[in-house]
Amino acid sequence: MIHSATFWDKAAAKYANDPIKDMASYTYTLERTRSYLRDSDTVLEIGCGTGSTALLLAESVGTYHGTDISGEMIKIARSKVAETSLPNLSFEAHPALDGIHEHDGLDAVMAFNLLHLLENIPSTLNAIHAALRPGGLLITKTPCLADSNWKIKLLLKLIPLGQLLGKAPFVQSFTVAEYDRMIEAAGFEIVESGNHPVSPPARYIVARKI
């Protein structure tokens, strides 16, 4: 199977230019996320891609650091931030877990459209939990592909072939209920959740470290 960094490096330029598929859902969850952030917060976004969301949220916090396994994604993110006046925003190329382990006492950790791409979600959630201050927030949006319609489920069956050909990344499939349970099992209390969009469900969760 193609290595994640290689797959996402190749995808970076196209990813940067692709329009957001459901702008209403994106705007809604961005606003909900903003409502939890304070201007003194130190936050980490893992799997930040080309930094589009980071650029929109950085003004709402004190320090915003984005990491991503793909050096090409981070190159694009850095070029975008160079065109802004956001001195509190920085990016670094890291696998998700390395990116978390370097931090502690964080006010929030965010991961958008990332967790289903990781091989070990429970250990990532445990590492996020350890990096947060008591009461700190995990804010995520994750496609729960096991709850999608038959067409998407059919496409999912082609993923192993796509992976063999280097055309698909590693992807995990789980239901909304299974996803919620993973987050609670890592020591979080879910304070807000919803599916935005509803189908296939992209599960938006704000969870507080207990």
Ligand SMILES: C[S@@+](CC[C@H](N)C(=O)[O-])C[C@H]1O[C@@H](n2cnc3c(N)ncnc32)[C@H](O)[C@@H]1O
């Ligand atoms: C679907 S994109 C989402 C990007 C961005 N968060 C967004 O919502 O637009 C997934 C991102 O996760 C990154 N990624 C995949 N596996 C990763 C890993 N193990 N550690 C860190 N980042 C990873 C990819 O490089 C890619 O930028």
